[in-house]
Amino acid sequence: MAISDDEFPPVQGGGSLLLAWQVRNRKALVVGGGNVAAGRILNLLNADAKVTVITPSTGLHPEVHHRILKRQVTHIDRSFQPSDLEGPDIAMVLTAIDDPQASTQIYTLCKQKRIPVNVADVPPECDFYFGSVHRDGPLQVMVSTNGNGPKLANIVRKQIAETLPTNLGEAIVKVGSLRKRLRKVASACSEGPKRMEWMTKVCETWSLEELCDMDEDDMDNLLSHYAENKVITYKELRGIPPPSEGREVFEEAFDGSFHWF
Ligand SMILES: C[C@@]1(CC(=O)O)C2=NC(=C\c3[nH]c(c(CCC(=O)O)c3CC(=O)O)Cc3[nH]c(c(CC(=O)O)c3CCC(=O)O)/C=C3\N/C(=C\2)[C@@H](CCC(=O)O)[C@]3(C)CC(=O)O)/[C@H]1CCC(=O)O
Numbered sequence: 091m092a093i094s095d096d097e098f099p100p101v102q103g104g105g106s107l108l109l110a111w112q113v114r115n116r117k118a119l120v121v122g123g124g125n126v127a128a129g130r131i132l133n134l135l136n137a138d139a140k141v142t143v144i145t146p147s148t149g150l151h152p153e154v155h156h157r158i159l160k161r162q163v164t165h166i167d168r169s170f171q172p173s174d175l176e177g178p179d180i181a182m183v184l185t186a187i188d189d190p191q192a193s194t195q196i197y198t199l200c201k202q203k204r205i206p207v208n209v210a211d212v213p214p215e216c217d218f219y220f221g222s223v224h225r226d227g228p229l230q231v232m233v234s235t236n237g238n239g240p241k242l243a244n245i246v247r248k249q250i251a252e253t254l255p256t257n258l259g260e261a262i263v264k265v266g267s268l269r270k271r272l273r274k275v276a277s278a279c280s281e282g283p284k285r286m287e288w289m290t291k292v293c294e295t296w297s298l299e300e301l302c303d304m305d306e307d308d309m310d311n312l313l314s315h316y317a318e319n320k321v322i323t324y325k326e327l328r329g330i331p332p333p334s335e336g337r338e339v340f341e342e343a344f345d346g347s348f349h350w351f
């Protein structure tokens with residue numbers, strides 16, 4: 091059977107596989123203690139990784155110093171040694187050092203041990219690149235230019251962030267807790283398709299503002315209609331009467347001014 095070219099999405103090679111890597115409680119090594127290491131450490135801590143920083147105390151960036159003082163990271167106060175890569179549980183290695191030879195050595199050792207590695211600013215020595223990330227609660231938006239223009243990634247990320255509603259993170263938190271409750275109400279595997287359809291309908295029916303305003307009682311109320319596969323609207327739930335037909339016409343036609351000027 092002949093399939094036309096436009097029936098399925100075209101393949102656009104040359105990209106990266108953008109994933110959300112789960113490193114919670116996993117060990118990550120950062121080599122270096124400068125400005126770039128400070129950024130890498132924050133990225134890892136934001137993902138709840140167990141971070142070990144290998145770098146001499148001399149010349150520490152103040153932010154890295156702060157993380158060490160606050161015991162947010164484990165500090166090994168010396169230069170990198172190959173034995174640092176021993177042990178079965180290292181999820182990744184990030185290097186941010188001003189020594190290209192040492193970087194290449196670390197990269198080669200990581201390859202031998204099959205540990206994923208990022209050598210800051212050296213694309214051929216990266217199993218993965220970092221991106222520019224916007225964060226709002228559970229929401230993360232990452233921009234990658236696939237090595238073409240890191241500063242542009244930063245600019246595009248900020249531009250995207252400006253277009254997002256300020257309460258988006260909060261709305262996502264509410265949706266997260268509603269989904270958890272739903273899984274308690276309808277826990278059976280066989281409920282999967284119905285659960286997903288219902289949740290999709292909630293997200294399409296409720297505005298972000300309404301989701302932000304949703305409290306625990308509202309969730310229980312919404313969920314009480316799950317069995318009949320119904321999603322009641324925010325206004326129904328709050329007992330706000332629908333506008334009468336005449337009023338609706340007036341509202342549609344009303345342009346916000348009284349034509350006094
Ligand atoms: C996004 C961000 C994330 C982060 O690092 O956290 C990031 N670089 C950032 C900033 C930045 N980096 C550089 C500048 C100077 C201006 C400029 O060159 O544009 C600025 C701007 C600044 O400092 O403001 C210099 C630079 N970067 C790389 C090279 C090597 C090369 O290109 O060969 C050179 C030296 C080029 C030279 O010598 O000329 C390489 C990489 N940098 C990446 C990520 C990966 C690709 C990401 C992508 O393509 O989108 C990749 C491949 C590997 C990696 O390091 O993971 C972060 C912004 C975070 C934020 O604030 O939003």
Ligand SMILES: NC(=O)c1ccc[n+]([C@@H]2O[C@H](COP(=O)([O-])OP(=O)(O)OC[C@H]3O[C@@H](n4cnc5c(N)ncnc54)[C@H](O)[C@@H]3O)[C@@H](O)[C@H]2O)c1
Pocket residue numbers: 121122123124125126127144145146148149150151168169170186187188189192210211
């Ligand atoms: N992505 C960016 O925005 C960006 C900007 C500037 C530099 N860089 C690159 O990132 C790297 C680090 O930049 P930086 O500004 O953080 O550098 P930096 O000079 O401020 O810090 C380097 C750190 O690495 C430590 N170090 C050096 N050799 C080490 C070793 N063998 N073992 C352990 N620690 C060691 C130093 O003690 C220091 O703490 C450089 O290679 C630089 O080219 C990236």
